[in-house]
Amino acid sequence: MAAQQRTSDSPLRALEEALGMGLAAAGDAEGTYYLEQVTVTEASEDDCEYEEIPDDNFSIPEGEEDLAKATQMVQEQVTDTQILEQKTVLPSKPVVPEVIEDFLCNFLIKMGMTRTLDCFQSEWYELIQKGVTELTDVGNVPDIYTQYMLLENENKNLKNDLKHYRQAADKAKESLLKIQKERDFHRMHHRRIVQEKNKLINDFKGLKLHYASYEPTIRVLLEKHHTLLRQKMLTSLERDRAVEQISGLRTTIRNVEPGQSYQASKIGVVPDCERERAPEDPAQRGLREAREQNKNKTKMKDDTKDSEFPIYMQPNPNQYFYKENDCPAKFDYTPNTIFRLHELPVSCIVMHPLKEILVSCGEDHVWKAVGLPEGRVLLTGSGHTDWLSDCCFHPSGNKLATSSGDTTVKLWDLSTGDCILTFEGHKHAVWSCTWHSCGDFVASSSLDTTSKIWDVNSERCRCTLYGHTDSVNSIEFFLCSNTLLTASADKSLSIWDARTGKCEQSLYGHMHSVNDATFTPRGHVIASCDSCGVTKLWDFRKLLPIVSIDVGPSPGNEVNFDSSGRVLAQASGSGIIHLLDLKSGQIHKLVSHENEAHTVVFSHDGESLFSGGSKGTVRMWS
Structure with missing residues (x-):
């Protein structure tokens, strides 16, 4: 195996690649293998060899100055020699020897190369037994492959991150385009609104000028209208008086005696008795009697059902007017009794x-x-x-x-x-x-x-x-x-x-729905309230507004005066009863209702006040 490594480099490279790939998979290999105990001995310091520094360039200069320079050069050379010796003695990096044969066995087992494994084990252990191969000469497993795998994993992670960043950039680009489109749309909408606003302002100014031109004419027409209303009222009064005089004359004529029929005929009225004395045939007499009978039957019925509006009415203080309070107006009402009705x-x-x-x-x-x-x-x-x-x-x-x-x-x-x-x-x-x-x-x-x-x-x-x-x-x-x-x-x-x-x-004058309106007991002032809490007082004689009081925003449901006409009470949607002093203009509040107050009324003497709310109760204040 050593001969193969000396003759060719390609198997060694393949083996090194196999070593890098197998570091992570050595523990996962299936099968069985054998290990032998190996004793690692430390190398002795006597075996270290040192290099000699050649002294070809060493020369001794002449003179005292040259002698000092030469001494300095020798010292520098000695220092350099010591540094080189220290570098030679110091180890480069502590390394941990790897069991190369175990790695090769695991790799061959993983690859399923059983025959190669048998050959390798037989030849390897044979060389060890003969002492031809020493474990210290084999060397360590290089870690370049481990670094390569780490870099490869890091490269994959960076590629995944790059992919995610590209997707996020695409989404951000789409969002940016969408926002730009919306911005352009709102910008155009804003410009259009500004143009419409300017146009409406110009139209409003024109209408205001147009209205100002009509205002004097409206004022003149309003004065004419008030004048005609007064004339109409006077005419209606004169007409009512004339009708009353005519009805009185008719009554006098009906009650005149038979001897005075001639005088009645002079003024153009013929009594019924004279008409009856006129000559008539039997048929006309029968028809007239039948009509009179029918008239007498229906006269009573018609008189009881038909009503006429009175022309003049004299007020009866005992029946229609309550006695006015001479005492000062009362505002300090307190809740007294609650009637659950x-x-x-x-x-x-x-x-x-x-x-x-x-x-x-x-x-x-x-x-x-x-x-x-x-x-x-x-x-x-x-x-x-x-x-x-x-x-x-x-x-x-x-x-x-x-x-x-x-x-x-x-x-x-x-x-x-x-x-x-x-x-x-x-x-x-x-x-x-x-x-x-x-x-x-x-x-x-x-x-x-x-x-x-x-x-x-x-x-x-x-x-x-x-x-x-x-x-x-x-x-x-x-x-x-x-x-x-x-x-x-x-x-x-x-x-x-x-x-x-x-x-x-x-x-x-009201800007919202008017919920209630009423007269003062004397009748010269009208009070009204609307759905935004505004109460207005009107002069009934001049038909002009007097004052406006805003106690909103809760709606005013009902207004009522006390018997003196000085205090006005308003039932509010907020549950508060507002009391307005018409003399001083002060507003007093009565708070007791938990919910909306719908109605309010004073007692006859003004000592008590009653209010009804949305809870179905009537509260008595005294």
Whole structure:
């Protein structure tokens, strides 16, 4: 085997490659092999050979100076010699001898070269026994192959990392292109928006100038409109007086005596007695008698059902007006009692005009009459098929009108608690109802953008008020008059003549849906609240706004004055009751409701205040 290594280098190279490949697989080889104990002896220091340094270039210079230089050169040469000797003695690197024969055996076993293995083992051990081959002369297994494998693994890892980095770079490139496209799109969109904004600004400026040119004309027309309204009101008053005079003359003529028929004929009126004395044949007499009988049969019926709006109404302080408080206005209300009356939210609370009785309506389809201050339930009315929205007492206090989401208005007899009349005609839910001061008419407002006036005697709708463009949320009669006030979701208030059904005036100023509007007890101020919490006061005589109070953003659900007209209470969607002092302008807050407050009302003497909320309870403040 040594002869083969001396004659050819290629087998040695193949063997070295096999050594590099087999280092990692030596332990995995299958089969059995044998090992012999070998004693490794250390080499003696006497066996080391040293090289002699030739002194061909050594020369001794002449002179003292040359002698010093020569001494220095000799010392330098001695130093160099010692350094070379130290380098020769020092070992290069501690190495661990490898059992080369074990590696070869493992490699041949792994490759399945059993015959070569047998030949190798027989020849190898034979040489060892003869002492021809020494283990120290074989040398160590070179580690270049191990380094090669490590570098190859590192190269593979770097290639995998390169592949991942390329994929990440491709994804980043795609994301960059996508972001650039989105940037270009948003940039173009921004430019377009800027152009549209500039165009709208220019249009707005033009419209503003155009509006400014019309503003003087509108002011002149508005003044003419107010002048015509005043003239119309004066004309209507004169007309009512003339109608009253004519009705008085007709009554006088009917009551004139037979001897005075001649005088009545002079003024152009012929009494019925003179007409009856005119000559007529039997057929005409029979026809006239039959007509009179039929007229007499229906006269009583017609008189009981048909109602006329009163022309002049003198207010009765004992019936319609509450006694004004001479005491200072009260603002320091504290929660006193909680009445649990309904299973669902309370929508309305009203006070009896003459007694200490409170009526509450709820979304549980019933209304309840409660005695104060105990809170004992006196009556319960059920008949509506949907939630109740509002209720109102008859001026005498013996009847109650209720409105509901079932599109009906019902009248109730408070002595028995029974429903005595139902008005049907609205197409959608009815939000509010109110009695006329004479007690013969009930007005209602609905989600169908209309309001209706119902005749209690004829049991029919006398008039439908058209004009609002959205839900009519509130309606109220001005005390002892034929004037109606409505508040609508179209952000306006309207004043109507109930006799003609025409809108006399509209009040604009709210920016949101108007939820409620009411008169002061004296009637010269109107209060209204909208769905953004803004409360406005209006001068009813001049039909102009007075002041605006913002207590939002929670909606204002209802407003009511106390009997003195100085304190205005607002029920807020935040559960807070706001009390506005109309004299000083201060706002006081009553906090007790956990949820939304829907309604609020003062007692007759102003010492107590009642509020209803979404929990189905009525709170008494005193």
